[in-house]
Amino acid sequence: MKDLRKVLHSAQKVAEQAEVFSASARATTIQFEANELKQVQTKESSSIALRIFREGKVGFAVATGGGWEALVDMAVETSQFGGPANFEFPSSQNYSKVRIYDPKIKEVPMEKMVVMGKELIARIKGHTLEILCDVQVTKGTSSVSLVNSQGGEGGYEKSFFGLGLEGILVRDTDILWVEDSASSCRPDLIGIDDLANRVIWQLEMAKKKAAVCSKLLPVIFTPHGVASVLLSPLVLAFNGKTVLEGASPLKDKLGKQVFDKRLSLWDDATVAYGVGSYPFDDEGVPSLRLPLVANGVVTNFLYDLQTAALAGTHSTGNGRRGGGSPSPAISSLIVEKGGISFQAMVEDMKEGLIVEEVIGAEQGNLLGGDFGGNVLLGYKVENGEIVGRVKDTMIAGNVYQVSRELLGVGQETRWVGGILQTPPLYCSGVSVTTRGS
């Protein structure tokens, strides 16, 4: 805080308003490669960023590892060309408590993390002996401090624990990838059992190969599949910036039914021990549980301070920084669970696909809602049964078309990658293209 105040103080001499933000983190990762412990690494980082309003324009500069003295000059230089300062930095606030720090993180010994990795690999190898696993076990802490010229001030600490596995199985020239991960601010919430069971299920379903023809088919996107295929276009469309510039297909859809009635989605920065949670965003705005879609109706978009000011609305507490200046971004996205079990979805299918992971899904016309790519991991369903893994298969569709009328929203919901909680989604009419037909 002392350094921040120093920078703030000297910035105030040349600027109408100023904001100083600092973030620091330390994380240790145990890395297994090809089933063996290859590397242990510790990363430390800290940065300090200055934003100023000078002569009505915004200036921004950031420094990591020193050079803080130069920040004011750099911010002044950029402010000559900066956008209009059309908002105020938030004044002093009472932030409600969001549970994101578990002091037990400090007590997790590296030896225990090594054992977790070894046990996880042993479990997977117990199912498929020839598999080669890359495993990462990470623990870390981070802290954020913020102070601005309008009296706003805040700080928090956060803990992180994560476990991830990627397995590769090569037979002749056939390569099978399986993958799963779990993370939380609380180390005791992360165990190897769930993760191992999910990966073993993937291996079991992928044991046989199944053929598919080119045509329109129903598809069940598993929680993984939702994250891999459907998430990116939606995240883009709900971003206040995309809406403001008129490029979002949802721009004039507030209050309108765009999605299936069974679909509800919200952004929630207050989830206890969620790795995407925070008491206030990177601009000092309190965090929210913000409904984006309520029973298929579009209800909100994500805003930071500047975008909100331009759009004539309020920040939703989604101003996030990825090294640069703040921009609207999700905290954690949550899709409400529905009423049909995964098993019942499968049994409902005469012919269709279950999609877990697609590569290249982000390469299409995301703004328009298109998705498409090569099915890295997916299974064919025939007459209500999973018959095997598909290969050399592409899917393509449009997220607005497939989610206007869903065949079902799953009962079983789970976290994927720490920032999305979703059930499986059962969609109709996805274009499937395969070799030789």
Add this chain to the structure above:
Amino acid sequence: MRDLITDVLKGQRADYIEIRCEESQATSIVYRGERLEEISRALNSGGNVRALVQGSWGFVSFNRLDGLREKVALAVEEAKLASREPFVLFPTKPVVDTVTPQLKRDATAVPLATKKELLEGYNDIMLSSPKIQSTRINYRDVKRRITFANSEGSYIEQHKTDLAGRLTAIAREDNEVQQAGISLGSNGEFSAVEGLHEKAGEVARRAAALLSAPQVKGREYTVILDPILAGVFAHEAFGHLSESDHVYQNENLRQIMVLGKRFGGKHLNIIDDPTMVDLRGSYAYDDEGTPTNKTYLVREGILEGRLHSRETAAKMGERATGNARAINYLFPPIVRMSNTWIEAGAVSFEDMIGDIEEGVYVKDWYGGTTSLEMFTFSAGEAYMIRRGKLAELLRPVVLTGNVFNTLHNIDAIGDDLDMNQGGGCGKGGQYPLPVSDGSPHIRIRHCVVGGR
């Protein structure tokens, strides 16, 4: 600095230690529609220590040099936690050297006002074009000084510059949104972003034209790839498979990737070469201090070589190629490509397209990725080919396939090699690494093209 490093390396109990320190300065400009969304400057400094003990690595990264001796000790302690088969790194001669780029007009020295004015000009052209709803312009230049030292006596200081950007036009009509763009890049030479006024106009017109363009019917086609997209194909489909860290501990993959095996026709040559002059993937020493080499990955259709770090080379009994690269001080070096391309053949574009009854011509880069066996990449621009001639513009298409089949299905290689400097490569969380790739036009039979 050199004395400090020599001093902290003394008395450490490790088989090998390296220290890499970095200072950088970056400028970034972002337009979003008519709004200048970001214009910022960043200063960055930090470093890391990597230690090898009994076959395992410890790695510590940091922002501040104080307490460097303790950081080295932590890396050594971490390495001792692991327990792999000990090995000896592929030997490289200790080097003391300083490398400085020679630029005609260094982008990092160009005034901010000049950069802004230039980009604003392109933005105005795109925004004033019919049906353009919005634009995206991203520009970033960076200047870095990287100091590398290891316990074998190397001390190398490399100065590097890089420039990357993209112009995108977003067209909208009713509920339809389409976009088109071009990627830019150079080794820091500012000319790469100059004089693009005509191209900016073309991009805007293409985005608008896509609004009424049909979607390709998804199935197998004969496709012709332009040099940019064919370069992305060389990078995604084959380049990543040539990175030995995917292969060295995987017995089955080693069998697939055995040197001497045929991967394509006699006309197929694929090369990776960081020693090329003035490209984005060019450098003199990699991030393990290994001097660089030209590597033939495929020569006359036969697998001839692959890319190595000192570790993978040692473990596979091959030579280190100088391809161990780290995106910055926060990461240890891993095996990466540099400048990767398909060598020119002899077929003219007219001959290539002439006998295609129905096919797809794909141009320009939008994205690409690989799972080693399966690759997918998307074209920025696509046209139907009918009766040997270019026909209607198509919505953006995605190509996908199995690398082992697809390389054999390349049946024509053009005579017009061109290198593409746009974009950046991602692997293991390290993105975007400056690389370049290239190719002449190539024709692929039986390629799956995705559409609806």
